[in-house]
Amino acid sequence: MLTKEQFLKPLAQLRGQAVVVTSMGVTRPWGKDSSSELDFASADSAMGHTADLALGIALAQPQRKVICLNGDGSMLMTLGTLATVIGARATNLVLFVVQNETYEITGNQPIPGAGQIDFPGLARGAGFRRVYYFEDADVFEKQLPEVLSGEGPVFVAVRVEPGTEGPIARSESEQSRYLRVSIAESAHGLRTVLMS
Amino acid sequence: MLHAKLVLEELKACGVTHVVSLADNASAALAALLVNDNLVRFVSVTREGEAFALASGLWIGGKNAAVVVQNTGFLESGDALRGTAQRMRIPLVCLITYRGYSKMRRQTVSAAPKPWDFDRFSRPDLDSAALVTEPTLKAWSVPFDFLESDADLPKISEAFSRAQKESWPVALLVTEDMS
Numbered sequence: 001m002l003t004k005e006q007f008l009k010p011l012a013q014l015r016g017q018a019v020v021v022t023s024m025g026v027t028r029p030w031g032k033d034s035s036s037e038l039d040f041a042s043a044d045s046a047m048g049h050t051a052d053l054a055l056g057i058a059l060a061q062p063q064r065k066v067i068c069l070n071g072d073g074s075m076l077m078t079l080g081t082l083a084t085v086i087g088a089r090a091t092n093l094v095l096f097v098v099q100n101e102t103y104e105i106t107g108n109q110p111i112p113g114a115g116q117i118d119f120p121g122l123a124r125g126a127g128f129r130r131v132y133y134f135e136d137a138d139v140f141e142k143q144l145p146e147v148l149s150g151e152g153p154v155f156v157a158v159r160v161e162p163g164t165e166g167p168i169a170r171s172e173s174e175q176s177r178y179l180r181v182s183i184a185e186s187a188h189g190l191r192t193v194l195m196s
Numbered sequence: 197m198l199h200a201k202l203v204l205e206e207l208k209a210c211g212v213t214h215v216v217s218l219a220d221n222a223s224a225a226l227a228a229l230l231v232n233d234n235l236v237r238f239v240s241v242t243r244e245g246e247a248f249a250l251a252s253g254l255w256i257g258g259k260n261a262a263v264v265v266q267n268t269g270f271l272e273s274g275d276a277l278r279g280t281a282q283r284m285r286i287p288l289v290c291l292i293t294y295r296g297y298s299k300m301r302r303q304t305v306s307a308a309p310k311p312w313d314f315d316r317f318s319r320p321d322l323d324s325a326a327l328v329t330e331p332t333l334k335a336w337s338v339p340f341d342f343l344e345s346d347a348d349l350p351k352i353s354e355a356f357s358r359a360q361k362e363s364w365p366v367a368l369l370v371t372e373d374m375s
Contacts, residue, residue, distance in 0.1 A: 040256070044279075044283065045279045045280060045283060045284075046245075046248075046249060046275050046276045046277075046278065046279025046280050046283075047275065047279070049245065049246070049248075049249035049276050049279065049280060050249075052241075052246045052249040052250045052253065053249040053250070053252055053253040053256075053280060054253060055250055055253060056216075056249065056250040056251060056252060056253020056254040056255075056256070056257060056261070057253040057254070057256050057257040058253075058257075059214065059237075059239065059250075059253075059254060059257070059259075060214075060253065060254045060255075060256070060257020060258050060259040061257045061258070078243070078245070078246060080241070080242025080243050080246065081242070081246055083242050084239075084240070084241050084242055084246060084250070087239075087240055088239050088240075183283050183284055184283065184284050184285040186284075187252070187255075187256050187284035187285070187286065188284075188285070190256050191255065191256045191257070191258060194256070194257055194258050195258040
């Protein structure tokens with residue numbers, strides 16, 4: 001199983017000019033590793049709707065890679081989005097599911113079916129052709145360049161240790177740059193960057 | 197009569213690049229046109245809440261989406277609408293087909309029911325989806341107007357202007373099946 005750091009650090013190094021959309025337990029840790037204007041925290045938003053939001057950005061920006069860091073609990077809330085991604089032919093979307101088997105933000109209660117859900121199998125069943133599963137940090141780091149290259153959509157389940165992140169707030173006192181502004185400001189700012 | 201072809205022309209005139217939708221009978225004619233349209237991309241979703249998040253993402257990415265859903269699906273979409281398009285202050289026009297509207301009109305029942313009139317919700321001559329549509333739009337602070345026939349088509353551009361001016365979602369209630 002990976003630590004969040006083992007998951008996020010290599011990703012931050014290799015993301016290039018990709019838009020990165022974060023959610024739930026990786027929101028703050030990602031903001032510590034990255035201060036890119038292409039980051040978007042789906043915090044203080046609609047629970048479970050990070051992957052579909054990221055899909056929209058991907059469809060609008062077909063020449064740019066869009067990386068979504070979704071939670072496993074969040075993914076379960078909108079599993080249909082897996083089918084929507086395939087139907088929409090979002091070839092530039094890389095959808096990570098951070099598989100910690102818990103609702104970390106609310107105190108690590110187990111997700112329904114914890115330990116029994118085959119997330120890569122769900123993705124394959126929805127029609128994803130490129131599906132990866134990682135539970136070893138070294139293997140993840142070695143294969144990440146391949147994961148992020150080529151045509152998608154790509155689905156990546158990564159076993160990550162549950163952490164202790166509490167509810168995500170947006171305020172000036174947050175360490176992460178992208179949590180110091182409102183989600184509206186963040187959305188309008190990213191649009192401006194992507195249209196420039 | 198409300199012609200899907202004319203609705204699509206209006207959407208194009210408003211700069212719509214994508215229509216995000218879940219199929220329903222009233223908008224089926226529009227969906228049929230969109231599937232083969234070269235200018236506006238049709239994105240089909242599995243549940244209506246997805247549509248609001250996806251359309252919001254499209255806007256963030258620099259595009260201009262419209263959402264087309266039935267009122268039943270709109271009701272399902274509450275938190276997705278609140279947490280994305282509204283929370284992010286995104287100018288978004290949503291065409292909501294109004295299931296149960298004609299039954300409600302025939303029964304001359306107001307769209308603003310008396311509080312605690314529970315029997316209305318189980319009457320077979322009424323569709324409870326219609327009963328709660330307008331009160332819900334008001335409760336969720338979504339401005340709305342009616343698209344009842346081709347004569348109302350200018351309301352589409354008015355809705356886009358208002359959405360743009362307020363940076364906020366605006367709804368058009370489609371009361372007739374498009375043809």
